[in-house]
Amino acid sequence: MKNRLHKWRLLSLFAMIALILSGCGKPFLSTLTPAGEVAQTQFDLMVLSTAIMVLVILVVTVMFIYVIFRFRRKKGDENKIPKQVEGSHKLEIIWTVIPILLLIVLTVPTVSYTFALADVSPMEKKDKDGKTKDALVINVRANLYWWEFEYPDEGVITSQDLVVPTDQRVYFNLKASDVKHSFWIPAVGGKMDTNTDGENQFFLEFDGESAEKVKNQFYGKCAELCGPSHALMDFKVETKSPEEFDQWISDMKSAKAPKAEDGLAKQGEEVFNKSCIGCHAITPNDSRPEQARRAPNLSNFGERSKIAGVMDHSEEDLKNWLEDPEKYKPGNKMTGTYGDLSSEQLDALTAYLMDLKVENK
Structure with missing residues (x-):
């Protein structure tokens, strides 16, 4: 009895945790807060399918509970055989038609939205x-x-x-x-x-x-x-x-390769031109073929909010990344590239990279 009670407590605890965690998330990274036409369409389909499933579960559960209590064995009826119902056309029609109707309710909008969301003809x-x-x-x-x-x-x-x-x-x-x-x-x-x-x-x-x-x-x-x-x-x-986007495109199209002016950044530019320029570009209007673009474009690196997509955008984190990329992103193609740089070169390269911003000239 104690073991059963313990298991039920654990099950209840996990159920509560799952319920709480299901409400966690941030609006900029959650499918439950749709922020556009496609997301809203997919969210609506998810709500519709969930509603249908919950409805089916509720109906089946109610029927199950009703049958348990309605037809349970009663005292004095141990040898009584209840009326046998077989081959009821009405029941067979009901439990065949209802699932078909539910499938139609779900299928029609799903197929319709699937074709609508796949329409890329304007391209x-x-x-x-x-x-x-x-x-x-x-x-x-x-x-x-x-x-x-x-x-x-x-x-x-x-x-x-x-x-x-x-x-x-x-x-x-x-x-x-x-x-x-x-x-x-x-x-x-x-x-x-x-x-x-x-x-x-x-x-x-x-x-x-x-x-x-x-x-x-x-x-x-x-x-x-x-x-x-x-x-x-x-x-x-x-x-x-749309207006800000057009201005951003204009700035990016007219951007030129930055020129380091600070002494430390100037040294970093020399390090970059010796070690990095073969893979990275520093202008957003890079005309190299795709095969030559083997590493991220760094033209606006100084304006980013993240390093390598996951690290804080700070000089300390940038130095850590340059010293040992494998530690922060195992299996990345930059691992080992900067292993021979001295601390002075790392400081200079960091200063140069943090100063890379798009300039409209």
Whole structure:
């Protein structure tokens, strides 16, 4: 008896913990606070399917409890055989039609929304220069363990920070350069795989009011197990009004390679040009082919809020990352690159990188 009571206590405790944790989460990283057309559609389907399941469970539970009490064995009826009901056409029709109706209720909107969310036809409308006419297209390339975002019609490339306008559809071409990954912004829409042997396409829409509530910042993640640092493959999403986004694109297109002026940063620029420039670019209008872009674009590194997507943006954390990237992101391709740098060179390189910002000239 004591063992049973103990097990029930543990079960009750775990149930309470699960209930509490189900309410945890942050609005910029939660599927339960939809912040766009796609997220709201998927959330509505989730609510509908959950409601149907709960309804079925409740009906079955009520019937089960009713049968237990209504037809339980009573004293004096041990040898009495109740009336046997077999082959009732009415019952068979009822328990066949009801599930069919429930499936129809769930299937019709699911199929309808599936086709609607898969419509990327605006991406195919090109002007005479080969640019997309009426849609913003972003090429997303997933790498071990970082993200690249290319705005092909604008000639702009960023890494780790995705910048998008609010209240309009943004179309994505998704691919991977090494292994399969998955692009996912939980609060804005469901995940989509990035493959090495083909492109996936879909669209998202970022609601302006929802974006203001989270200070115009969402977070995205890789949702496909891709290696030892899969859980650390994050990126930031910054939302802007359409007017602010146009200004940002203009600034990025006209940006030039920064020139270090401070003595320490000047030394860091020399270190960068010897050790880093082969993989990293420092201008957002990088014209190198995709194969040459083997590491994140650092043009706006000084303006970021995270280092490597997961570390605080501080000089101390940047030095820690440069000294031992493997410690913070196991399996990343930068491991071992900066092992021979002295502490003075690390200080100089840190000063230079923290000063990298987009300048409109």
